[in-house]
Amino acid sequence: MKHVTIKDVAKKLNLAISTVSRALNDKYDIRKETRELVLQTAQEMGYSPNPIARHLLKQCSNQIGVVIPEFINAFFPEVIIGIQEVVQKEGYQILIMQSYENAENELENIKTLESNMVDGLIVSLTKETKDVTYLKKLIDNGFPIVIFNRTNELLKTSTVLFDDYKWAFFATEHLILQGCKNIYHFMGTKNLTLSLNRKQGFLDAHKKYKMEVLPSQIIECGFMIHDGEREMEKLIQSKDIPDAIFAANDPSAIGAMKALKRNGYKIPEDVAIVGFTESKVADLIDPPLTSVAQPTNEIGQTAARLLLQQIRLKEGVFVPQTIVLNGALNIRSSSLKKI
Amino acid sequence: MKHVTIKDVAKKLNLAISTVSRALNDKYDIRKETRELVLQTAQEMGYSPNPIARHLLKQCSNQIGVVIPEFINAFFPEVIIGIQEVVQKEGYQILIMQSYENAENELENIKTLESNMVDGLIVSLTKETKDVTYLKKLIDNGFPIVIFNRTNELLKTSTVLFDDYKWAFFATEHLILQGCKNIYHFMGTKNLTLSLNRKQGFLDAHKKYKMEVLPSQIIECGFMIHDGEREMEKLIQSKDIPDAIFAANDPSAIGAMKALKRNGYKIPEDVAIVGFTESKVADLIDPPLTSVAQPTNEIGQTAARLLLQQIRLKEGVFVPQTIVLNGALNIRSSSLKKI
DNA sequence: TATTTTTCCGAAAACGTTTCCGAAAACGTT
DNA sequence: AACGTTTTCGGAAACGTTTTCGGAAAAATA
Numbered sequence: 001m002k003h004v005t006i007k008d009v010a011k012k013l014n015l016a017i018s019t020v021s022r023a024l025n026d027k028y029d030i031r032k033e034t035r036e037l038v039l040q041t042a043q044e045m046g047y048s049p050n051p052i053a054r055h056l057l058k059q060c061s062n063q064i065g066v067v068i069p070e071f072i073n074a075f076f077p078e079v080i081i082g083i084q085e086v087v088q089k090e091g092y093q094i095l096i097m098q099s100y101e102n103a104e105n106e107l108e109n110i111k112t113l114e115s116n117m118v119d120g121l122i123v124s125l126t127k128e129t130k131d132v133t134y135l136k137k138l139i140d141n142g143f144p145i146v147i148f149n150r151t152n153e154l155l156k157t158s159t160v161l162f163d164d165y166k167w168a169f170f171a172t173e174h175l176i177l178q179g180c181k182n183i184y185h186f187m188g189t190k191n192l193t194l195s196l197n198r199k200q201g202f203l204d205a206h207k208k209y210k211m212e213v214l215p216s217q218i219i220e221c222g223f224m225i226h227d228g229e230r231e232m233e234k235l236i237q238s239k240d241i242p243d244a245i246f247a248a249n250d251p252s253a254i255g256a257m258k259a260l261k262r263n264g265y266k267i268p269e270d271v272a273i274v275g276f277t278e279s280k281v282a283d284l285i286d287p288p289l290t291s292v293a294q295p296t297n298e299i300g301q302t303a304a305r306l307l308l309q310q311i312r313l314k315e316g317v318f319v320p321q322t323i324v325l326n327g328a329l330n331i332r333s334s335s336l337k338k339i
Numbered sequence: 340m341k342h343v344t345i346k347d348v349a350k351k352l353n354l355a356i357s358t359v360s361r362a363l364n365d366k367y368d369i370r371k372e373t374r375e376l377v378l379q380t381a382q383e384m385g386y387s388p389n390p391i392a393r394h395l396l397k398q399c400s401n402q403i404g405v406v407i408p409e410f411i412n413a414f415f416p417e418v419i420i421g422i423q424e425v426v427q428k429e430g431y432q433i434l435i436m437q438s439y440e441n442a443e444n445e446l447e448n449i450k451t452l453e454s455n456m457v458d459g460l461i462v463s464l465t466k467e468t469k470d471v472t473y474l475k476k477l478i479d480n481g482f483p484i485v486i487f488n489r490t491n492e493l494l495k496t497s498t499v500l501f502d503d504y505k506w507a508f509f510a511t512e513h514l515i516l517q518g519c520k521n522i523y524h525f526m527g528t529k530n531l532t533l534s535l536n537r538k539q540g541f542l543d544a545h546k547k548y549k550m551e552v553l554p555s556q557i558i559e560c561g562f563m564i565h566d567g568e569r570e571m572e573k574l575i576q577s578k579d580i581p582d583a584i585f586a587a588n589d590p591s592a593i594g595a596m597k598a599l600k601r602n603g604y605k606i607p608e609d610v611a612i613v614g615f616t617e618s619k620v621a622d623l624i625d626p627p628l629t630s631v632a633q634p635t636n637e638i639g640q641t642a643a644r645l646l647l648q649q650i651r652l653k654e655g656v657f658v659p660q661t662i663v664l665n666g667a668l669n670i671r672s673s674s675l676k677k678i
Numbered sequence: 679t680a681t682t683t684t685t686c687c688g689a690a691a692a693c694g695t696t697t698c699c700g701a702a703a704a705c706g707t708t
Numbered sequence: 709a710a711c712g713t714t715t716t717c718g719g720a721a722a723c724g725t726t727t728t729c730g731g732a733a734a735a736a737t738a
Contacts, residue, residue, distance in 0.1 A: 003724095005723090005724055005725085007725095015687080015688090016688040017725085017726095018687075018688065018689080018690090018726080018727080018728095019687055021725070021726060021727085022686095022727095025726080027726095027727095028685095028686095029686060030685095030686070030687080031686060031687090034686085034687085048454045049454070049725075050454070051725095052394050052395045052455070052723085052724080052725090053395055053693090053723070053725040054725055055725095056395050056695090056723090056724085057692070057693050057724085057726055058693085059693070063434075071416050071420050072420070074413070077410050077411075080410065081410050081437070084436075084437060088436075093436070094434075094435070095434060096433070096435050097423075097427075097432070098423060115388070115389070115390060116391075117390070117391050258623075280620075281619075281623060281624075284593060284597075284620060284624045285620075285624055285625065287625075342694095344694055344695090345695070355717065356694090356695085356719095357696080357698095357718065357719075357720090358717055358718070360696060360697085361697095361716095364696080366696095367715090368717075369715095369716070370715080370717085373716085388694085388695075389693090389694050389695070390695095391693085392695040393694080393695055393696075394695095394723090395693090395695075395722095395723045395724065395725090396694085396695050396696055396697090396722070396723050397695090397696080398723070679738100680738080681736100681737080681738070682738085683735080683737080684735070684736080685732105685734070685735080686732090687731090687733100688729105688730090688731085688732100689728105689729090689730085689731100690727100690728090690730105691726100691728080691729100692726085692728100693724105693726095694723105695722100696721100696722085696723095697722085698719105698721080699719085699720085699721100700717105700718090700720105701716105701717085701718080702715105702717085703717095704713100704715075704716090705712105705713080705714075706711105706714095707710100707711085707712080707713095708711085
């Protein structure tokens with residue numbers, strides 16, 4: 001199990017360590033024959049370089065850290081696939097840490113990864129994160145960080161976003177055009193920009209059609225199935241039934257559907273439903289869920305590319321970029337009032 | 340951004356590096372007052388130890404590698420959550436690599452992680468993996484490795500398994516007791532032990548009820564939605580419609596359901612369906628899918644515990660353990676012929 | 679032949695730790 | 709006072725690389 005080191009190879013060939021290193025790294029200053037010799041014996045002895053030693057010397061780790069709030073909904077795993085596709089090709093590895101939607105864990109994770117000398121971070125904030133001073137400090141110090149989807153206005157760094165406003169607008173408009181008069185919005189937690197944007201889209205769509213929105217139509221909800229289920233159950237108990245729901249994401253929409261079906265309401269006849277952040281499930285459930293599709297894979301790839309770009313330019317001037325990706329509204333039967 | 344090192348602290352206090360190190364590590368050989376002093380100034384200067392340097396010296400990285408075939412179905416992410424819950428508490432981090440169900444990638448990933456000095460590996464094999472000599476060599480050399488679910492008989496190391504045979508038997512028996520006479524099995528790829536075990540359960544359940552199984556009743560299928568969809572579509576085209584299907588996992592069952600519904604067949608009236616490896620979706624789709632639930636989180640936790648145990652005992656005698664976890668058959672309407 | 683240039687290689691430093699070894703000082707015992 | 713023991717600290721090696729520097733030998737030039 002003992003690892004063969006460059007030293008072992010050198011000793012075997014009666015060469016200096018530096019010579020072996022040069023041979024392996026294909027540097028100048030080396031005679032062709034010795035290089036061949038070294039390469040061959042290294043191969044035979046099963047030598048493989050020790051990345052840790054190299055990291056120590058180069059002061060970087062060829063690893064990038066990914067900090068995400070959770071791993072349960074399909075969204076983040078899909079983004080990670082995208083990240084990995086880009087990053088792995090370039091010889092980087094990713095360290096993934098979950099924050100479990102908890103701001104303390106998040107801070108802890110970021111610090112751990114930083115002290116582990118990751119070359120950069122890709123982060124999506126917890127729904128509870130309010131204090132971003134540490135992240136801000138890192139960014140101000142020039143540490144490469146890319147944030148996707150869940151961000152905070154204070155963080156001036158490269159960001160990959162989705163046009164939440166636009167697609168929330170379209171989704172709401174779709175419900176209005178279906179003839180819905182009393183649409184409720186299950187919104188995400190308030191301190192995420194995306195929640196505010198989606199709400200604004202909801203509001204502005206109503207404004208376009210001169211429809212008033214009462215405060216009671218907007219319900220702060222979480223992002224999990226049980227959150228949507230809980231809020232819908234509350235509405236049902238208080239006999240306060242809308243004719244449509246625009247949920248901030250698919251799991252909460254699905255939760256609402258579960259509660260409605262359990263209580264004998266028909267979808268979409270009694271209540272039409274539209275979700276957000278298309279998940280694989282949307283197409284499979286009963287009835288199939290109309291939802292805004294986010295390009296999860298592309299989000300990951302873009303974030304990864306931005307990060308690598310930033311890591312590589314090193315001492316140059318860094319200009320934070322914000323890339324807004326496009327989506328689609330997949331209309332299915334959960335929102336089609338008239339067939 | 341420059342990291343504060345132990346050297347900086349030493350210089351500031353006019354102490355030797357070794358003294359500072361001792362203070363920080365709370366070793367003997369140090370006077371109380373100097374220790375306090377060092378600790379305080381280190382804190383003030385924002386010192387944090389450099390893990391990379393420590394890894395180089397200690398010849399281990401406090402990281403464990405996780406190699407999984409894919410990330411798309413919910414199963415593996417859920418297992419990873421379990422792994423992380425255990426591992427993170429003990430100060431370890433995980434490096435996750437996907438093999439994309441490709442044996443070459445898998446080997447590459449394992450080598451990368453190994454040369455990266457991970458302290459151990461948690462692996463679930465690709466469905467294509469046939470040659471396990473490299474893994475075997477690692478295991479024989481005493482490198483800590485735990486395998487879960489997808490294994491290979493040649494690998495003598497700690498393993499976390501699910502009793503595939505037993506639950507496939509129960510699942511099939513359930514269909515037989517529903518009165519199904521012509522049950523097809525969408526089995527997983529042949530070189531995975533779990534596929535063979537599930538098939539055997541299927542066969543033995545038939546044997547118990549003195550029912551014959553024709554070779555045509557067993558169809559080799561993949562693990563993804565589109566695999567099940569494709570195979571079912573083939574059956575429909577050739578008018579070869581069973582009265583029930585026992586699929587090797589949920590996604591392939593769901594694929595079969597999609598194809599059946601598209602072609603106007605009723606579930607469970609025309610074809611009853613049972614899946615395997617309960618996913619969140621099972622409860623949400625139409626009709627809700629009867630499925631064998633695997634304790635994904637527990638699988639991950641157990642694997643992690645076994646690995647940490649093996650890592651820690653170091654030079655002691657290592658006895659590979661195989662832990663078989665229990666599951667449950669969640670019966671839902673997709674398999675209930677008579678209501 | 680003498681001088682310069684080029685080619686090739688070894689020595690050593692560096693990255694940031696930990697730890698072994700030994701030295702100095704403090705202390706206690708005869 | 710002489711000696712042994714303990715406490716406290718500094719020096720240096722080690723982990724495995726890469727890279728700079730310098731020097732010897734070979735080759736090219738004068």
